[in-house]
Amino acid sequence: MRRLTTVAVASVMALSAATPASAAEPSAAQGAWRPAPQASYDLPAGARCDFAVHTQPVVDEVRKLVLDTYPDGRPKRELYAGDLILEITNTQTGASTRADAGGTTMIDYHADGSMTWYAVGPVMAGFRAGGGTLPRGLYILDGVYTLDIAADGYKTVDMIQGSTRDLCADVA
Known part of the structure; x- marks a missing residue:
């Protein structure tokens, strides 16, 4: 599995690096x-x-590229890239923090409603109580990793190299 993940992440990096700046412009x-x-x-x-x-x-400069579709036109594989800075605010106290969530992610959408993210760099992910391999919270996942999201929403993080940042703790 790690070899497959490494190859997929390398593919994401190659695709995003090979895209000229003009390709980031929306077109029909x-x-x-x-x-x-x-x-x-x-x-x-x-x-x-x-x-x-x-x-x-x-800051929101995220863009996506559909790489493959199902016969009915739904996306089967997409690539996301671009700068994304999020501000997370505790609405009770007003405490806030900013987080870089502008990683590059290739997402495979499976026919059963599940999905697999192959990511390089920071992405924000939320976990409900009992809903994944991390405790309930909002996290910045940063590094090289996969995030499997089951059809029922259960999230499994396989961190190959990287870290997690607990945003709830930052604004508590």
Whole structure:
């Protein structure tokens, strides 16, 4: 599995490095890079942190490229890349932190509704109580890793090389 993951991550790095800057511009052409904006959102107390949080992009230059589709046109494999800085705020105290979540990720969408992320660099992921290999919280996963998300939402992180940052602790 590690060899497969390493090859997939190397492919993500090669694809993102080989894309000229002009390819990042949105176009009507099939297979073109397109903006993939991150929406602001609120989570109630207990959903990810002990307190309610608001997450808002401060810098959002994320774009995606559809690499493969199912016969019905749904994406089968996509590549995401671009700068993303998020501000996470404890809505009870006003404490906030900024986090770089601008990693490069190739996502395989499986027919059963599950997905596998092959990532290099920082990505934010939330975990519900009992919902994965990390405790409930909001995390920045950074390094080289895979994130398997089962059809029921259970998340499994396989950190090949890297770290996790607990954003709930940063704004507690």
